[in-house]
Amino acid sequence: MTHKPIRKAVFPVAGLGTRFLPATKAIPKEMLPVVDRPLIQYAVDEAREAGIEQMIFVTGRGKSAIEDHFDIAYELERTMTDRGKDISVLEPTRLGPGNCAYVRQQEPMGLGHAIWCARDIVGDEPFAIFLPDEFMHGSPGCMAQMVAEYNRVGGNLLSVLEVPHEQVSSYGVIDPGLAQGKLTEVKGLVEKPKIEAAPSNLIISGRYILQPEVMRVLEHQGKGAGGEIQLTDAMAQMIGNQPFHAVTFDGARYDCGSKTGYIEANLAVALSRPDMADEVRAMAQRLVG
Known part of the structure; x- marks a missing residue:
């Protein structure tokens, strides 16, 4: 059975990043670097690896640096070229004409509202969602793994991770049904359950493939937890x-919405790179010792 391909991805990047103030006073949190690439670049690279063609950024005030990052930097490239420097490092930051779109979320009304703001660009197609501060590190990438499963079963998919039971009350958790390999039927969603009431220890981890009908649900979705329009509530319906x-x-x-998670992500990526792993490992051992 064939399913409509996943060609579009939505990146909700309108958040204020208050947990990283004052660093995020003038710089979007999505532009904070993990080693030498900003968080948003990792998410876009993950989308490209999965075969996604169009990137849709739901932005807010003060987020113009994201648009600049994925544009062509003529002056920088000319200066580097004139000085004999290699500009291939900038190649991943270029999104081709028509391959990126920006839409503004004027008010911070929740993740569900941010996704709904992209409804006209998404159109009548299934689409992916990336939460960039959920840094997913693996090969193949998380979305590539999800698209492979989507091509088999279609419908809607969430990425999940197994955590210790004592941690489930900090996350959204699925109520699981039949499991086959890495694929598990979702019978329900529970937001931050009490440990003793949690239906599983499989937490939702910031990547989604959803059918366009979710936009119709979000259009009439009332406010939920925190007085915001929640994507989880729409998916549950x-x-x-x-x-x-x-x-x-x-x-x-790695939860790069927290300071410790962000530091952990930097260390993990540095240790995975042959050009710096030995030096970073020795540095970490010195600091810990």
Whole structure:
């Protein structure tokens, strides 16, 4: 059975990044670097690896640096070329004409509202969602793993990770059904359950493939937790009406919305790179010792 391909991805990047103030006073949190690439670049690279063609950024005030990052920097490239420097390092930052779109979320009304702001660009197609501060580190990338499963079963998919049971109350958790390999049927979603009431220890981890019908649900979605329009509430309404599965990501997740998670991501990426792993490992051992 063939399914409509996943050609578009939505990146909700309108958040204020208050947990990283004052660093994020003038710089979007999505532009904070993990070693030498900003968080948003990792997410876009993950999307490209999965075969996604169009990147849709839902931005807010003060986010113009994201647009500049994915544009051509004529002056920089000319200066580097004149000085004999290699500009191939900038190649991943270029998004071709028509391959990126920007839409403004004027008010901070929640993740569901941010996704709904992209409805006209998404159109009547299934689409991916990336939360860039959920840094997913693995090969193949998280979305490539999800697209492979989507091509088999279609419908809606969430990325999940297994965590210790004592941590489940900090996350959204799935109520699992039949499991086959890394694919698990989703019977329900529970936001930050009590440990004793959690239906599983599989947490939702910042990557989604959703059918366009979610936009119609979001259009009439009332405010939920925190007085915001929640994507989780809209997805919960779709369960039972459309196929819904979770894909257990084979890789590591770092919460770059927290300072300690961000530092951990930098260390993990540095240790995975042959050009710096030995030096960083020795440095870490000196600091810890």
